[in-house]
Amino acid sequence: MEVKNLRVELEDRLILEDVSFGLRSSEIHVLFGPNGSGKTSLISAIAGLPGYRIVSGRIIFMGEDITGKSVEERARLGIGVGFQTPPEVTGVKLVDLLKLCLGKGSEDEFSAEEIRLIEHFRLQGFLNREVNVGFSGGERKRAEILQLLFLKPKVMLLDEPDSGVDVESLKIIAGEIQRYIESSGASALVVTHKGDILDYIKAKYGCVLLNGKLYCFMNPKRVYEDIKREGYEGCIKCQMKGEEKW
Ligand SMILES: Nc1ncnc2c1ncn2[C@@H]1O[C@H](COP(=O)(O)OP(=O)(O)O)[C@@H](O)[C@H]1O
Numbered sequence: 001m002e003v004k005n006l007r008v009e010l011e012d013r014l015i016l017e018d019v020s021f022g023l024r025s026s027e028i029h030v031l032f033g034p035n036g037s038g039k040t041s042l043i044s045a046i047a048g049l050p051g052y053r054i055v056s057g058r059i060i061f062m063g064e065d066i067t068g069k070s071v072e073e074r075a076r077l078g079i080g081v082g083f084q085t086p087p088e089v090t091g092v093k094l095v096d097l098l099k100l101c102l103g104k105g106s107e108d109e110f111s112a113e114e115i116r117l118i119e120h121f122r123l124q125g126f127l128n129r130e131v132n133v134g135f136s137g138g139e140r141k142r143a144e145i146l147q148l149l150f151l152k153p154k155v156m157l158l159d160e161p162d163s164g165v166d167v168e169s170l171k172i173i174a175g176e177i178q179r180y181i182e183s184s185g186a187s188a189l190v191v192t193h194k195g196d197i198l199d200y201i202k203a204k205y206g207c208v209l210l211n212g213k214l215y216c217f218m219n220p221k222r223v224y225e226d227i228k229r230e231g232y233e234g235c236i237k238c239q240m241k242g243e244e245k246w
């Protein structure tokens with residue numbers, strides 16, 4: 001996927017000024033940025049969610065310009081989103097949504113590998129509950145990422161998959177994301193505030209979204225350490241000086 005000079009408005013306000021990056025097969029990039037910098041907006045604009053108006057720029061996916069395509073078309077092409085705050089879906093059982101993600105009917109059985117994943121994500125006890133209704137933050141995230149893995153996307157846009165997630169669950173979620181990326185050749189953009197997830201995924205670049213623009217594209221652990229030490233502004237000032245720019 002290639003995002004070229006993306007400029008995005010939300011409610012007549014310019015949120016993303018000029019964002020460019022590329023994701024090759026099997027690559028994971030990690031996106032940092034302060035609250036409100038537009039990380040969720042970037043994911044939403046790439047996915048084609050309503051309200052995010054692409055003023056200029058292009059999104060190229062597997063050689064095709066998808067900038068004008070609907071959210072459904074983009075999803076069918078293989079763009080998958082793990083939402084920051086997955087909503088409650090009343091009246092729909094998790095088991096049925098998971099089967100839908102797999103392209104199965106409600107009468108179809110899960111395969112052994114699918115059951116392994118459900119158990120690994122510790123979601124057996126949730127299958128007959130309504131999606132996310134009464135789930136804790138971490139339980140929602142586990143259910144969300146499992147749905148996404150079952151959809152088998154070509155690009156995963158993961159919006160804070162680690163926020164609100166306990167240490168054990170983070171290891172499980174991030175480990176399975178890494179496994180999927182390695183086995184499928186898919187790629188991922190992972191929004192995070194924390195460095196812990198970097199222990200379980202092999203991210204190629206870390207970058208910072210600030211004032212509507214993306215900076216850096218350097219070693220993700222180093223970007224995280226620099227942010228902790230210098231703050232976002234300090235981090236980009238230092239790293240803009242050069243070295244291994246993308
Ligand atoms: N529906 C909306 N209407 C108006 N402003 C919004 C809406 N959603 C988000 N924003 C604003 O857009 C900016 C970027 O938000 P967001 O993309 O969610 O940031 P991040 O994910 O980096 O925290 C913020 O200032 C936020 O308040």
Ligand SMILES: [Mg+2]
Nearest residue numbers: 039040084159
């Ligand atoms: Mg966000």
